Amino acid sequence: EVGWASFVAEHRGLGADAAAALEGSIESRPRSCEGERYRQLVQKTLQPLNRRAMETLLSNTHLIDGEFPDCLYSLYSHVIEMDSLLERWAHRDFAAMFPMTPYPREVNRWAGxxxxxxxxxxxxxLTMLEGSVE
Structure with missing residues (x-):
C-alpha cells in the first residue's frame, strides 16, 4: 500500500483522484513510461512483498483466533491475480494492467x-513465567 501510494505521488501528486487518474492513464497507455515503471514496481517490489505476506499468513494460520477473515481470502486472490498478470506481461500482453481483486487495505488493519x-x-x-520462577 505504501509503495503504491509513493508511486502515485511521484507520478500524479497527492490529490484525492490521483490514483484513479494514474490507473486510467496506465490502462489506456500500458506501454507508456508510467506503464513501464508501474510494471517494474509490481515485479520488483510490490508482488514480492505480497507473496511474502501471503506466505507468512499461510504458515501462521494456527495463530488466528476464530474464523479466517475475508480480507485474507481477498489478499490470496490478489496475489494469485498479480502473479497471472506478471506472467502475461512477460509475454508482452498488456491487455490487463490491474488485478480484478484490488489489494485489500483492511488486511493491514487486521494484521495490526x-x-x-x-x-x-x-x-x-511472560508475566506468568516470571511469577512461577520466584
Whole structure:
C-alpha cells in the first residue's frame, strides 16, 4: 500500500483522484513510461512483498483466533491475480494492467490488531513465567 501510494505521488501528486487518474492513464497507455515503471514496481517490489505476506499468513494460520477473515481470502486472490498478470506481461500482453481483486487495505488493519493481540498474550505469558520462577 505504501509503495503504491509513493508511486502515485511521484507520478500524479497527492490529490484525492490521483490514483484513479494514474490507473486510467496506465490502462489506456500500458506501454507508456508510467506503464513501464508501474510494471517494474509490481515485479520488483510490490508482488514480492505480497507473496511474502501471503506466505507468512499461510504458515501462521494456527495463530488466528476464530474464523479466517475475508480480507485474507481477498489478499490470496490478489496475489494469485498479480502473479497471472506478471506472467502475461512477460509475454508482452498488456491487455490487463490491474488485478480484478484490488489489494485489500483492511488486511493491514487486521494484521495490526492481531499483532497487538498476540503481543498481549506474549506479555501475559511472560508475566506468568516470571511469577512461577520466584
Amino acid at each position: 490488531k492481531q499483532f497487538e493481540r498476540l503481543r498481549g498474550k506474549q506479555s501475559a505469558l
